[in-house]
Amino acid sequence: MLKKNLKINGVLKTIVVSPNTTLADVLRKQLLLTGTKVGCGKGECGACNVILNGKVAKACIVRMKRVENESEIITIEGIGSPDNLHPVQLGWMIHGAAQCGFCTPGFIVSAKALLDENNNPTREEVRDWFQKTRNVCRCTGYKPLVDAVITASKLIRGEITKEDVWYKLPEGVSILGTDYVRPSACAKVTGTWDFGADLGVTLPDDTLHIKLVQAQVSHANIISIDTGEAEKMPGVYKVLTYKDVKGNNRINGLAFPSNLGDGLDRPILCDEKVFQFGDAIAMVLADTPTHAEEACRKVKVELEELPAYMSAPEAMTEDAIEIHPGTPNIYYTTNVVKGEDTDKVFEECEYVVEDDFYVGRQPHLPIEPDVGFAFFGDDGKLNIHSKSVALHFHALMIADGIGLSPDKIAIVQNPTGGTFGYKFSPTIEALLAVAAMATNKPVYLEFSMYQQITYTGKRSPFFINVKMGADKDGNIKALESDWSVDHGPYSEFGDLLTMRGSQFIGAGYNIDNIRGEGRTVCTNHAWGSAFRGYGSPQSLFSSEVLIDELAEKIGMDPLEFRYKNVYREGSTTPSGCKPDIICFPEMIEKMRPIYNEAKEKAKEKNLKSEDKKYGTGVSLLIYGSGLDGADSSEAWAELIPNGVTIGNSWEDHGQGADMGTLAIAHESLKPIGIKPDDIKLVMNDMNLTPNSGPAGGSRSNVLTGNATKVACENLLKAMKKDDGTYRTYSEMIEENISVKHDGKWTAACTACDVETGQGNPFPCYMYGLLLAEVEVDIQTGKVNVEKLTIISDVGTIVNKLVVDGQIYGGLAQGIGLALSEDFEDLKKHTTLTKCGIPNIKDVTDNIELIYMETERPYGPYGASGAGEMPLSAPHAAIINAIYNACGVRITKLPALPEKVKAGLSK
Template identity: 60%
Template sequence: MKRISVNVNGVERWVVADPKRSLADVLREQMMLTGCKVCCADGQCGSCTVLIDGKPIRACVTPMEKLTAGSKIVTIEGIGTPENLHPLQIAWMAHGSAQCGVCSPGFIMSAKALLDKTLTPTREEVRAWFHRNRNLCRCTGYKPLIDSVMDAAAIMRGDKTIYDVMPKAKEDGSILGTEYIRPSAVAKVTGTWDFGADVALKMPAGTLRLALVQAEVSHALIKGIDTAEAEKMPGVERIITWKDVGGKNAITGLITFPTNKGDGWDRPILCKEKIFQFGDAIAIVAADTEEHARAAAKKVKVDLEVLPAYMSGFAALAPDAMEIHPGVPNAYYEQGVVKGADTKPLMASAAAVVDITTYCSRQPHLHLEPDCGEAFVDDDGVLTILSKSIGVHLHHAMICPGLGIPPEKLRLIQNPTGGTFGYKFSPTMEALLGVAALVTKKPVSLVYDQYQNITYTGKRSPANINIRLACDKNGMLTAMETDWWLDHGPYSEFGDLVTLRQAQFTGAGYHLENIRGKGKTVATNHAWGSAFRGYGSPQAFLAGEIAMDMLAEKMGEDPLEFRYKNLYNETSTTPTGQKPEVLVLKQLFDLIRPKYLEAKQRAAKLSTPETKRGVGISLGIYGCGLDGPDSSEARVEMTPSGFIVHSGWEDHGQGADLSAQTMAHEVLRVAGVKPEQIGLVMADTFGPNGGPAGGSRSNVFCGNAIRVAAEMLLNAMKKPNGGYRTYKEMVSENIPLSYDGKWVAAACTDCSPDTGQGNPFPIYMYEVFMPEVEVDVETGKATVVKLTTAIDVGTIINKATVDGQVYGGLAQGLGLALTEDFEDLDLHTTLKDCGIPYPKDVPDDIEILYLETARPLGPFGAAGVGEAPLTALHPAILNAIYNACGVRIFRIPALPEAIKMGLEAQAGAAAAKKDLQHH
C-alpha cells in the first residue's frame, strides 16, 4: 500500500492504494467515480477510457504505479454535468448514441481527446481513432457515434449551435416519429447511470461478495465436493452447495409442447450429480470481498469422473452417443412442417432444384456489460433480486420452484442494463443470487468477469439445415423440403420454440404453397442455447436465401428479379399458413432496385484482379410476439405533479423508457400533458406483467397496453362539457386516478408441432438487405464496404431509436457472416477472439430506406424493430462473396481461410480444365 497523490478532474486528491491496482479499480471503488465502466478488464473494449494528460488511456490495464507525478486525470464526471453538458454529451443524446449506454463514457472521453487535438476531423479519421483506441460498441453499429462527434466538432467550431443539433417536437406537441431524446440519456452520457456493477459497489456495509466454483470440463459425473480448505480461507462467510438449496434446485424450462421428451427440469441451479457444460456452477463462495471469494473458490476441490463431451449436434446424434440427460434422448423434440400438396412429385417434375446444406454458427452475444446482480431479503421477508433480466415475470416463474419459496415472497427488479441482445431472456445468475441471500441471510452481489461472461452465458443455437427448393419453367417456386437439427446445448428451455422458428421462417416471404419439413432439437455439451436477436430466423434465412440465389442462377435470372416475382401476393400465406397482415415486400424491393443497379455497375467498375467486388441480396422477416395469444399489462396513474407509467417493459438499450413515455404522451397530449410530466416505473414483478423484452414484442404488446391504460385515464379526465379535469378535480369528484390496461393478441394461435400450421404473430417486420463486398484474392478476406437496406417496421415511434436498432443489428449481422463464433473453448474466450467487429470493420456508408406501412394492430400503427436487421444480412453477404469471386460459402462465419480455400479450389479446377483441353 502507498499513499498516492492524484489530480482527478482538476482536484488534487490523496488515496491509499496498492500501486499494482488498476486505475479503474481505484477510481471506481475508492473514489466512487463509477462513470469509468469496466467491461472487459483487459483493454479490449475501451469502456473504461479516461484522459491522462490529454491522452485516452484504458484505465482497466493501467496500474497506479504507472502514473507519474503531476499527471492530470480527467473522467466523464469532469467534462460536464447534467446542468452543463459538454457538446459531445449533447450530440451523443441528440443522435441516440447512448443506447444501453455502458460504452458511452469511454467513447465520449476518447472523442474528447481527439477534438482537443483537432476540431476538423473527417469521418474516417474519427472511425480510425476509435478503432486504434479499441473503443467497442455492440449496440449502435458505430455510425451514430461518428455522427455525434462530427456534430460536436461543428458546435465547438461555432458552425452549429446546440439548438441546431437537438431534436424538436412537432408543432402539435407530438413526439411520435421525432428524434426526441430518451429519458435515460442524460444519466448515460454523464456516467451517472448505475449499471449492476455500479449498484454492487453502492450496496450497504456487510454485503457479501460471491464467486462461483465452476466446471472446467464439459461433461462429467460429480463424485464429491470438498470445501474444507476453502472454508478456512480469509474472509469466507459460507460455501454453498446443492445441499443448501431449499427447493427443487432446478430452473424450469416451462416446457409446453406435449411432444417434448423431457420435463423441462434439466438445468440445475447448483450441480449435484453431473456437469452438463463448461462453466456449470457447482458451489457459491460468499465472502467479505470479491478477491477473497474468488481466492477461496479456487480451493474448493471437486472430484469428477470425466465423460465424453458431445460438442456438436453431429456428435450428440451419433448412434453410440450416451444420453446427456439419462432417460431422455439427445434428440428430445421434433417439429414438422406440412403445407399444401405432397412435394415429392413436384420435386421430380421441377424445371430446376437446388439441394444444399447450411450451418449457422453458435454466435456469441458479446454484450459488453458482464452479467451482474444483487439480492437481499427485504424488511417484509421478500427475497428481492436485482439483475439484468429482460423477463422479470418470466424468470420469477422459472426460478421460484427451484428456490423453494412462495411466489409472493420473491421479487425481481431489473437493474439499469447494458445490452443483452437476448441472452438474458434466460435466467442466468438470478437463482444463484437468490440461494446465496436466503442461505446467508445477508445482502449479496455477484459480478462476472468477461471470461465468465463469454463462457457461461447462453449462445445462439447452431442449426444444420438441408433445404431442397424447386421451381417451374417460369421460375415460379413450386415446392420446398427441409430437414434440420438444432444444437441447443444441454438445457431444454425454449429449445422447442427456436426449433419451431425454422418451420416459421424457412421460405418466408415467398409465395410457396407446398412445403414438407422435419426438424429436431438436440442436446449437446456445448454452451446452452439462449435467445439471441433474430431468434431462430438467421438459421432459417441462411438456408433459404442462399438456395434462392442458387435457384435464380440455375434459371439464368437476376437474383433480385427472381425473388421479386416470387414474393408474397394477395393469395399467399406464410410457411405456417397465416395470411400476412400487410403486403410490403414488393414495395421494399422497388425501393432498393435502383440502388441495386447502381451497386452492380460499381462492382463491375471497381473490381480488379487483386480485389473482387460483388453485390448480394436477401430478404428477412420476423414476427412480433411470443407465439399464440400473447399479452401485456400496464398501468397509468395521475399524480399531483404529473403522470406515472407502470410497465413491465424491460430496457436493455432498445429504448423502452422513451417508447413507454411516447406511447402514453401520444394519448395524453390532447389534455396538454408534456412528455417531461410522464414518469416511469419499469420492470418490477410487484408491478404489471409486461412480458419479456424479446421477440420484438414489447413495442407492440407493452405499447398497446400503455395506450389502453392511458386512454382509460384520459376518458376519466374528460369533462362532460369539454376540457379535462386536473388532479385536484379528479380527487374532489372521487374519480379513480389509476387505470390498468391490457392488450391480448386474441386472434393468434400456437403452431402445431406436427404441421407447423398456425397464426403465431399479430404483426411482422420486413426487411431487404443489399451489401457490397470486396474480396482480397490473395488472403480471402471479405470486407463489407457499403450496406443498403429497405425496411418496413410500421409507424416509426422514434426515428433515432429505430435508426440505431437498424445500424446495430446490421453490424451484428456482419459479424455473424464474417467473424463471430463461440466454438473453441480455448480460443473463443475474449471479445476480440470471438470476432466482435471494431469500428473500422463496419462500413460508414450505410443507407436505410424506410417504408412506413401502418399495422392494423400496432400501437399508432407500429411494429417492433430490433430483430429485423439481424434476420438475413449474413446470407446476403455470402451471396455477395459469390457474386464477387465465384466462391459459395455454406457455413458461417466465412473466415478468410474458407474463402481462400474456395479460390484455390476454383483455380485448381480451372487449371485442370485447361490441362484437359490442352491434351
Template identity: 50%
Template sequence: MKQYLRKSIKVNGCPHHVVASPDAMLVNVIRKQLGLTGTKLGCGSGQCGACEVIMNGKLVRSCIVRWDKVPQDAEILTIEGLGRPEKLHALQWAYVKTGAIQCGFCTPGFIMSSKALLDENPNPTREEVRDWFQKNRNACRCTGYVQIVDAVMLAAKVLRGEEEMTDFSELTRDGKIWGSHYPRPSAVYKATGTWDFGDDVALKLPEETLFAACVCPETHHAIVKKIDFSEAEKMPGVYKVVTAKDIYANKGTNRIRGQVGSKTATTNGWERRILVEEGDKIRQWGEAVAIVCADTEEHARAAADAVKVEIEELPALLNVKDAMAPGAVKVHEDIPDIDGIPNVFNKRPIKKGNDPKEDLDKAPYVVEDEFYSSRQPHLTIETDCGFGYFDEEGRLTLQTKSICVYRHQLMIARGLGLPPSKIRVIQNNMGATFGYKVGPTNEHLIGACVIATGRPVYMRLDMKEHIIRTPKRSPFLMKIRVGADENGKLVGLEHYWYVDHGPYSESSQDLTNKGGQFMLAPYKVNNIRGCGYTVFTNHKWCTAFRCYGGPQTYFGGELAIDMLAEKVGMDPLDFREKNLIQPGDTLPSGQRPEVYPLQAMVTHIRPLYEEAKKQAAALSTDKIKHGVGVAIGIYNSNDDGPDEANSHIELTKDGVILYNTWEDHGQGADMGCVGTAHEALRPLGLRPDQIKLVCNDTAKAPNSGAAAASRSQVMVGMAIVDSCRKLLDAMRKPDGTHRTYDEMIAEGIPTYYEGYYKATLRNVNGEVQHCTGMDDETGQGYPFANHMFGVFLAEVSVDVTTGEAKVDRMTLACDVGKINNYAVVEGQLYGGIAQGIGFALKENFEDVKKHNNLLACGFPYIKDIPDNIRLIHMESPREFGPFGASGTGEAPLSAPHAAIINAIHNACGIRIKTIPATPDRILKALEEAKK
C-alpha cells in the same frame, strides 16, 4: 507484508491523496476508491474502451494501467469532469442529439475518447474519427457506430463555433414526440456517467454485502465424484460455501423451469440444475458445483480456486452430428429420444399444402444442399452481474439484468424452495443483453446464496467468465431441397433443421418453431414438408439472441434461393421479385401477414442494386473482387401464440405515472413508453418529462411479458394506449374538456387505470381473432399478429490473396410500421446490421479455450462496419399496433449476413455454406473452386 503507494493526483480539477495497492488497476481506484462510477469496467483487458479516461492529456485504458504506473501529480479527467446533466459538454449534447446512445455502457469511454481526439484534431474527417476509435479499441455492440461518428462530427462543429447547442425540444414535431427524433429520457444521464448500472449500484450496497464466486470445473461433460471445500472454508474472509445441500435444506428442488411449450417434447423442462451435486453430471463448460461467499471479491475468488472437485470425464458431444450419431452417449439418460435419434428431445413438423416431393422430383431446377450457422456469442460490454437481499417485506429480492422479471420469478421459485410471491425481481439499468437474459444466468445462484447466508450477495463475472458461462445463439444444421419450374416459379420446399440447444431445453420450442415459420417466408411456396429437431449437446446452453432463430433460418433459405436463381439463369433480385408473396398469399404457417410491403420495398431498392452491380464490375481487379448480394427477411413482433401484456397508469398532480415491465436492455424502452403514452395523452398537453416511469419491478409493476421477440412496442404499447384511453374517458367532462387532478379527487373519480392487450389479428377469412399456437402435427396456425420486413443489399470486396472479405456498404429497406422514434429505430437498424456483419464474417464461440475474449470471438470494431449504411423507411400502418406501429429490434438481423454471403459468391464465385466466412474458409473455397 503487503506494501501500498500513496500518490497525489488531480481528478477533474480536484486534488486527491490516494493510497492504493501498487498492482491495483486505475479503473478500480477511480471507481472504488474515488467513487467516480461514470468510468465503466467492461472487458478488463484493454479490448473495449469502456474504461477510458484522459491522463496528462493522453487517452488511456484505465483497466490496464496499474497504480504504480500512474505518474505522481497526474491530472486525470473522467466523464464526470466533462459536463453535468444540467450543463452538458458539446460532445455529451451531440451524443444525445444524434441518437448515438443505446444501452449507454460504452458511452462514457466513447465520449472521453472523442474528447481526446478533438483536443488533438479539432476538424477530423469521418474516416479519421473511425481510425481513432479503431486504434483505441472503442467497442460498441449496440449502435453500429454510424450515429457515434455523427455525434463527433456535430460536436466538432460546435467546438469550432460553427454550430450552437440547442434545446432538445426542437427535435419534436409541432409538440409531438411520436414520429420525431426526440432523445430517450435516459440519454442525458448515460452521456454524463450518472446512469448507474449493476456494477455501479453494487458499490453502494450495505457494508455486510458478500461477493459470490462460483466453482466451475473446466469440463464439458463429467460425473462429479466429490466436492471438497474444507480448505476453502478456512480461508480469509470466507463466510460460507454454498452447495446443493443448502438448497435442499430450504426445501428447494435445485432445478430451473425451462418452458418446453410443446406436447411433442420428451422432457418436462426441469433438466437444468441450480448447482450440480455429488453423483450428478456436469453437462456443459462453466457449470457451478458450489459458490463461495466472502467479504471481498479477492477473497471469494481465492477460496473458489481452493475448492477441490473430483470428476470422472465423459465423452463430450459438441455438435449435433456427434450428438445424433448412432450409439452416442446420452446427455440426459432419463429423457427418451425422438424418432430413434440419440439426444433429440423435441420435433416441429411443418406441413403446408400438398407433399412437394413429386413436384420437386419433376422440377427442371432443384437445389439440394446443407448449411450450418455458427454459435454466435452476444458479446455485451457489460458482463453478467447482479445482487440480492431480503427486502422490507422479507421477499428475496434480486436485482439483475433480467429482461423478463416475472418469467424469471416463476422459473427459479420452486428450485429455490420459495413461492413466487416471496421472490421480487427488479431489472437494474443494464449494458445490453441482445436476448441472453431471457434465460436466468445468475438469479438462481444469487438467490441460493442470499437464502443460505441471510446477507446481501453480489456476483459479477469477468469478461472471460461472462463469455464462457452465459448462453449463446443456437447453431442450426439445415438440409434444404427447393425447386422451380421452367418459368422460375417455386414449386415446393422440403427441409430439415437440427437445432443445437446445448444441454437444456429452456426456451427451445419457440426457437425450433422459427425454422418452420420463416424458411422461405418471403416467397410464395404453397407446398412444404419439413421437420425441425431440437438436440441436446454438451456445448454451451443456448437461449434467445436478437431475431431468435431467424438468422439461422434465413442463412440457409436465402442462400438456397440465390443458388436456385443461378440454376434457373435469373438475376437473384429478379428471381426473388418473381416469387414474392403477394396480397392473399400465406406464410409457411398458413396465415396471411398483416401487410404486404415487399413488392414496394424491392422496387425502392432496385435502382440502388443496379448501380451497385455496375460499380462492382468497374472496381474489381485480379486481387480485389467486388460483389453485390441481396436477401429478404420477415420476423414476428409478438411472442408465439396468445401473447398478452399489462400496463397501468396513474394520474398525479405533476402528470402521470406508467407502471409496466417493458424491460430496457438498451433498445429504448423508456422512449417506447414515453413516446406511446405522450401520443395517447395528447389531449392533456403533457410535456415528456411529466410522464414518469415505474417499471421492471415485480413488486410495483404489472406483468407486461418479456422484452423479447420485438413484442414490446406492439404488446406493451397497446396496453399503454388502453390504459391511457381509460384515463382520458374518466377525465372527460360532458363538454369534451378534461378534469384536472384536483377535480378528479374532489369528485371521487379514480385516478388509477389498468391497461391490457392480447395479440389480435385478422385471419385468412378477414375475421378478427387472437393469435394461436401452431398445430403440433402440421405447424399451421396463427402465431403472430404483427411482423417486420427487411430487404438487404450488401456490397462487399474480397481479397482473393488473403481471403479477407469486407462489407463496403449496406442498404436496408425496412418496414416496421409507423415509427415511434426515428433516432431509436435507426439506432436499432444500424446495430442489427453490424451484428449481422459480425455473424457473417467473424463471430463464433466454438472452442471455449480459444473463444473467451472479445477479440478471439470476432467482436466487430468500427472498421469492420461500413460507415456507409443506407436506411429506407417503409411505414405501412398496422391495424393492430399502437398508432400503426410494429416492432423493430429483430428486423435488421434477420438476413443481412445472407446478403453478405451471397455478395461474396457474386464477387468471386464461391459459396460459403458454413459461417462465419473467415479468411481461411474463403481461401479454402477458392482453392477448391480452382480444382
C-alpha cells in the same frame, strides 16, 4: 502500499493504494467515480477509457504503480455535467448514440481527447481514432457515434449552436416518428446512469461477495465436493453447494407439452453431473471479491469425466449416451405440412436445388458482463436485481428451484448494458437467491468477461438441409427442409426456437407446398439462449442463400427472381396464414435502381482490379413481433398532481423501452394536452410494475405498447366529463374517482401446430430488403463490406433515433455473424477479440436507411417491432455478395478469410 497525489477532474486528491490495484478500481471503488466502466478487463473494449496526462488510457489495465505522482486524470465526470454538457455529450444525445449506454463514457472520453488534438476531423479520422483507442460498441453499429463526433466538432468550432441541432417539439405536436431524445440519454452520456456494478459499490458493508467454483470440463459425473479447506480461508462467510439449496435445485425451462423432457434439466448448483463447461458447482461467499476468489481455488471437486458431445450430429449418433439420463438427446420434434406432397411436386419442377447450411454459436458479447445482487426487503420479499429482460418469467422459472413461492420474489432490472437476448434466460438470478436465502444477508455477484463468454447462453447452431424447386417460368413450387438445433445441455425455450425453423425457412415467398422436420438436440456445448432474431437468422440464411442458387440455375437475376416470388395478395406464410401487410414488391421496386447502379459499379471495379474482386448480394429480412400464439401484456397509468405516471415492465436491453413508453403514452394522452416532460416513467420493478411479459421477439413495442395505450385510454375515460372536457387531479380526488388505471392487451393469435407448423403465431411482422456491396481480397480471402442499403418496413416509426439505431446495430451484428463471430473453441473463443467482435473499422460507415411505413392493423398507432429484423438475414446478403464477387459460395458460417481463400484455391 503507495501514497499518490493526483489531480482528478481538476481536483487534487491524496490516495493510498496497493501498487497492483488498477486505476479503474481506484476511480470506481475508492473515489466512487463510477462513470468509468469496466467491461472486458483486458484493454479490449475501451469502456474504461480515461485521459491520463493528456493521453487516452485504459484504466482497467493501468496499475497504480505505473501512475506517476501528480498525474492529471480526466474521467467522464470531468467532461460535462447534466447542467453543462460538453459538445461531445450533446452530439451523443441528439444522434441516439447512447443505446444501452455502457460503452458511452469510454467513447466520449476518447472523442474528447481526439477533439482536443484535432477539432476538425474527417469521418475516417474519427474511425481511425476509435480503432486506435480500442473503443468497442455492440449496440449502435458505430455510424451514430461518428455522426456525434462530427456534430460535436462543429459545435466546438462555432459553426452551429445547440439550438440548431437540439430537437424542438412544437406545442401539442406528436413526438411519434421524431428525433426526440430518449429520457435516459443525459444520464448515460454523463456517466450517471448506474449499471449493476455501479450500484454494487453502494451496497451495505455487510454485503457478501459471491464467486463461483465452475466446471472446467464439459461433461462429467460428480464424485465429491470438498469445501472444508475453502471454509477456513480468510474472510469466508460460507461455501454453498447443492445441499444448501432449499428447493428442487432446478430452473424450470417451461417445456412444451410435446417435449420429451420435463424442462427441469438445469441445476442451479450441479449435484450429480456437470453438463457444460463453466457450470456452477459451488459458491464462495466472502467479505471481499479477492477473498472469495482465493477460497474458490481451495474447493476440491472430484469428477468422472464423460464423453462430451459438442455438436448436434455428435449427440445424435446411435452410440451417444443420454446427456440427461431418461431423456433422449433428441427431445423435441416439429414438422411443416403445407399443401401437396412435395415429392410429387418436385418431379414436376423444371429446376431443383439443394444444399446444406450451418449458422453457428454466435456469442452475444455485451460489453457489460452479467452482474446482480439480492437482499430481503422489510416486507419479507426476496429482491433480486439483475440484467433480466423477463422479470415475471424468471420469477416463475426459479421459484420451485430455490424453494420460494413466486409471490415472495421481486425481480428488478438494473440499468442494463446490453443483453441481445441472453438474459431472456435466467443466468445468475437463482444463484443470488440461493445465497441470500442461505445467509439472510445482501449478496453480490459480478462476472468477469471470461465468465460472461464461457458460461452464459449462445445462439443455438442450426444444421440445415433445404431443397427448393421452381417451374419453367421461375415460380417457386415446393420446399423441403430438415434442421437440427444444437441447443446445448439445457432445454429452456429450445422447443420454441425449433419451431422458428418451420416459421422462417422460406419466409417471404409464396410457396404453396412445404414439407419439413426440425428437432432440438441436447449437447454439451454452450446452452442455447435467445439471441436477436431467435431462429430467423439460422432459418433465413439457408433459404436466402438457396434462393440465389435457384435463381442462378434458372438464369435469372437474384433480385428479379425474388420480385417474381415474394408475398402478394393471396399469399400465405410458411405457417399458412396471411402476411399482415404486403410490402415486398414495392420494396424491390424502390431498390431496383440502387441495385442496378451497385452492380454496374462492381463491374467497373472488377475490370480495373486484379487482386480484389467486388460484388453485390441481396436478401429479404423478416421477423415476427411476438412470442408465438396468444400473448398478453399489462401496464398502468396514474394521474398525479403534476402529470401522469406510466408503469410497465418493458425491459430494456438498451433498445429504448423508455422512449417507446414515453412516445406511446404521450400520443395516447394528447387529449389532455400533457407535455412529454410531465410524463413520469416507473419501469421494470416487480414491486411496482405489472406483468408486461419478456422483452424478446420484438414483442414489446406491439404488446406492451398496446397495453400502455389501453391504460392511458382507460385513464382518459375516467377523467372525461359529460361536456367532453377532462377532470383535473384535484377534481378526481374530490369526486372519489380512481386516478390509477390498468391496461391489458392480448394478441389474437394461435400457436403453430407441432405436427403441421400451421398457425397464426404473430400479430405483426417486420420486413426488410438489404443490398450488400463487398470487396474480396483474392490473395488473403479477407472480405470487406463496403456498403449496406436497407429498405425497412416496421410500420409507424415510434422514434426515428431509436429505430435508426436498431437497424444500424442489427446490421453490424450481421457483419459479425457473416464474417467473424464464433464461440466454438473453448480454449480460443474466450475474449471479445477472439470471439470476433467487430471493431469500428470492421463495420462500414456507408449504411443507407430507407423506410416504408405501412401501418400495422394490430400495432399501436400502426407500429410493429424493429430490433430483430435487421439481424434476421444480413449475413445472407453478404454471403451472396461474396459469391457474386469471386464465385465462392460459403454455406457454413462464419466466412473467415481462410474459408474464402480455400474456396478461391478450388
